[in-house]
Amino acid sequence: MDAESATALPLLIDAEALHALIGQKDLLLVDMTAPEQYRCGHLPGAVHLDYVDITSERPPAAGLLPETASFNRRMRGLGLRRGRHLVAYDEMGGLKACRLLWTLHVFGFDSVSLLNGGLEAWQAAGLPLQTGYVHPSASEIELEYLGAGVRTAEEIRDRIGRDDVVILDARTAGEYVGHDVRATRGGHVPGAVHFEWSRALDPLSHQRFRSASMLRDELAAAGITPDKEVIAYCQTHRRSCVSWFTLRMLGFDQVYGYPGAWSDWGNRSDLPVEP
Secondary structure, X not given: OOHHHHHOOOOEEOHHHHHOOOOOOOEEEEEOOOHHHHHHOXXXXXXXXXXXXXXXXXXXXXXXXXXXXXXXXXXXXXXXXXXXXXXEEOOOOOHHHHHHHHHHHHOXXXXXXXXXXXXXXXXXXXXXXXXXXXXXXXXXXXXXXXXXXXXXXXXXXXXXXXXXXXXXXXXXXXXXXXXXXXXXXXXXXXXXXXXXXXXXXXXXXXXXXXXXXXXXXXXXXXXOOOOOEEEEEOOOOOHHHHHHHHHHHOOOOOEEEOOOXXXXXXXXXXXXXXX
């Protein structure tokens, strides 16, 4: 795979198409499954990355962006370099892998794809797995925080009520209405639209994404359209990273995430809450 073909890979790639590319030197497979799962079986050549290595926390806020230096160290350890195309997957419907892709976007690296359905879909297709650890050769990549795809609490607060902005709450209905309280305060950002992250996936098709046409129709019915800026959040911006990825996959180009999310907003008394 040369650089041109790498950049031509779709944002969402199916297992069979990815299998045909296994072994290409310009392809970097990143496994974000649990460590025990990785040891038992992973995609051939895939390197392992722990979710904790791509987030940080300042209690009570969790799911914050990592420090630039530590993120660069981890990406160099994976062997990430310019000209390589990264494909990520996990065993949780993309929750961890999408967070990696969003974080890379924030740091200006967009030569990425997500394995549709993750490990579950790969195994369902009867494709081979490899056991044991893959030890990559370190790179010298230096990523820079660009802030692309990020909205802060203050930026969100200032956008409440704007007709050209949709604040998307990707949590469960119980969290949204304040019955399931996971911070000092329950409820949601005033005016936020509820569209749970898991609606993008088909549990009967090994957690693959539902059809683009169905998703566009359902999103539009909720007022989530490509002409608007969309800011997605959940509890720690893990579930909402799947929402971010869904919208990007559908061609939305004004999509943002809120690191810290409700673990930040719900624990701050200076920010408004709607029950």
